[in-house]
Amino acid sequence: MRKRLIVSAAASALSLLLVVPASAADFQPGAPGVGDPYYPTYGNGGYRVSHYDIRLKYQPVTDELEGTTTILATATQDLSRFNLDFALNVSEVRVNGRAATFATSGEQELEITPARPLAKGSQATVVVRYKGVPSTVKKYGFTGWLRTPDGGIAANEPEAAWWWFPSNDHPSNKATYDVSVLVPDGNQVISNGVLTGTSSQAGWTRYSWRENKPQATYLATLAVGKFDITQDTTASGLPVYNAYSKDLGENADAARASVERTGELVDFLSGYFGDYPFSSIGGYVPNVPTRYALETQTRVFYSPRQFAKGANTSVVVHELAHQWYGDSVSVARWSDIWLNEGFASYAQYLWSEHENEGTAQQLADFVYASHPAEDPFWTVKPGDPGAQNQFSSAVYDRGAVAIQALRVKVGDEKFFQILKGWPTEHRYGNATVQDFQAYAEKVSGQQLGDFFTTWLFTPAKPAVGPGGAKPASLNAQAKDAVPVEPKSWKKIQEANAGHGEGR
Template identity: 75%
Template sequence: MRKRLIVSAAAGALALILSVPASAAQAGPGAAGIGDPYYPFAGNGGYDVSHYDIRLKYQPATDELEGTTTILATATQDLTRFNLDFVLQAKEVLVNGRAASFAISREQELEVTPARTIAKGSPITVVVRYADKPGEVERGGYSAWLRTPDGGVAANEPEGAAWWYPSNDHPTDKATFDVSVLVPNGTQVVSNGTLTTSQRPGWTRYNYRQTKPQATYLATLAIGKFDIRQDTTPGGLPVITAYSPDLGANAGAARASVERTGELVDWLSSIYGSYPFDTVGGYVPNVPTGYALETQGQIFYSPAQFARGSNTSVVVHELAHQWYGDSVSVQRWSDIWLNEGFARYAQWLWSDHENEGTTQELADFVYDSHPADDPFWSVKPGDPGADHQFSGAVYDRGAIAIQALRNTIGDDRFYAILKGWQTERKYGNATVQQFQAYAERVSGQSLGALFTTWLYTPGKPAAGTSGIGAAPAVAGLAPAAAAAERPEPKSWKKIQETDSVHDKRH
């Protein structure tokens, strides 16, 4: 997944947001940020969104995007003003059918002042009309709109929505989505959910519907030339895959990997429980980037992931996120281990399934590969900080932590936790602390020391801690030398390829 790091605001700004008394927050403007410790101005306060209706018209040749987004929400306080996260040029804003004044503040805040104060608990209908060239819009030297030779792509994390629709852009405010895009005939559109199309002279309209709660960063849009394929899994789940015709030498490997989506989601369902969404699939556009992103039900892959041949491991990683990250999402961005540690561990499980290295062998190999003075061990996966949110340690040390948990509580309880957590938290949000409490409840064991050691303590744990890195018995070799002789699992190079394309992270 692509993780574009938002520049954090000053600590004083965060303190100001978090120190507003509850009584003061009940009237007046909604907060300019949701109060996330890593990104204080991500999202907004004062309302809760239930649905986005996004209607667009796009000209691929000129990058001209016209849009009307209707937002259905409920006020969580008396509102005299509220913000939307948006960077394109707004033309008109209506609130509950009446014209509202609006202005841009900071880098991507659309401040909306309705004609009338909105009472707490009241429904809100916001209509924003806009027109712009998203590929030409930058904020802080960054654009989340990937211009392609035949159109554009929006797929990014932790932000990206603001380049094609206004929103409350934080994972804690999930909503359902309708995305309808009008494009010239011969151009295709990829987005999330079930697909229908209609035509009028010279134009085709693509309609996508996502009926399950979806975080804003997990909404994706790709417009250009695509070969769109529709099929079903043996169990009847719709599978939608799409490929740019200009993938060059990577085309065969991309299709050989992504076309296994149905098979792989069925396998993951045996581990995590029933697949949580109405459709599954993936698309590979002609973009120069090197990352993938777990966009909900319709995963974004760059061609670079398949430059060294097919790679089902990266497909497993992104599909695992449909449970760990999409259905159950982070409460705060500091909880990112709940996404990345478990997606990486799914790759290890796949390696085990394919007889290319067990999860224990991979955990031991990663442990041995990083000496004690490696900066790898300085990152705390349970709270890595905004600057290290997508560090390799969050993925790999994070996956070691999961193997350590498995070693401690045994397979039966471990797999019960993997599946039960998804059932209990389905379509919601969670913290690392809540996961620990759940694991303790199911296992009947106190796990504080384990979580502290592997997720929150800088430094390399001693060999053998929680069954990780114990030196194998090799005649004539000291333990350290024996560990150094541990063979590289067969799957490791493919897992490393996934790492190399997540360097920007994700």
């Protein structure tokens, strides 16, 4: 009897270690979106991606793109089916080596049913083969792929991935990337991270890039064309890789005079934001008719029209500041956009101070006074602007003024601790405006709820200006009520032109 009891006890203990298979009823489809209030169908539920391996072949003459993306993911629920966001034509999908059935729905949903369902916590390798002409594909009435005279560009916000690789397209699911693209000899491929190698065969050259730090899908970029390449290092030894289309025309010199200062400006911003979070930096200027720039991770996209009025280091500062505020620390949802744009705009104020072209306080006072109380500018709430106002000038300008007001409220010592500590505290992660408020309160020792409500969440002009004083005229209608325009202001405005233009 004693022996039997021992065996039974051992068997019982062993059963506790075994994973009990889920029943068929436990396996459910993943949600077709992450539930972002601004873009409910963007991203997907039921899994998280850790890595994208993207291997493509691209013909610049015809704009034809074909290839295979391999996705490494982990199921976060028992999955019978899951979605990817994608717009091109798919010919085959495999999950863990087995052929999967697939269908499309909505504007960008690729619905995948694996041959065997995925248990919660299990690893999945998803292989998608596809082909298409991305510039001809429109979703929601627009295309995220920019055609150029000698190739194509993927650089857009809040979406661009659908036109060149299938993904879980929401900033809350960041991953690492390998991007390898085959193009006809004479063309170059620009992407994120570090160029790990090139190889040529039979008139074609393959370029392989790697971004080994977490990256949001909209920050992944691809550019194919004929570029002049410059390579250098910052004073601290960080590799700098810049590229310029060969046919930029009269904007070429101004673009170079701006973007070639990237290394210097990264070192400048590191003094305020802490150590640069990635393994390389740079930018590229293709021949496109757009006006906007975009903080694509480690390799910033600049429209040549950013330099139509001459060199503009302000736009370079703005996009480089995003490498900390927006790229390393990314929004948890798109309503948190102030954490990106307010701080990148404020970095321009810091650069203006450095260049003796207007202090941050002078710039904030100028913006505050330039907009009378009845101006619709004040009806946009930077802390939750709404999808239609996500790239409103108020998110940038009122957002930066709010940061200067915070500086005045907590004092320089605590303010600069917050400015540097925040990207360190949340490095490579995601965060909300509420998370930032909590962090600012912790560092400053002050309760800031009323302050953030006034500056970020109230659709009206704050009664007290960013300097902490109530102005004589809230309407600022009188000519003498508006301060003298700081010297840097026009360049800041030029840098921020084209917000939301990509869509």
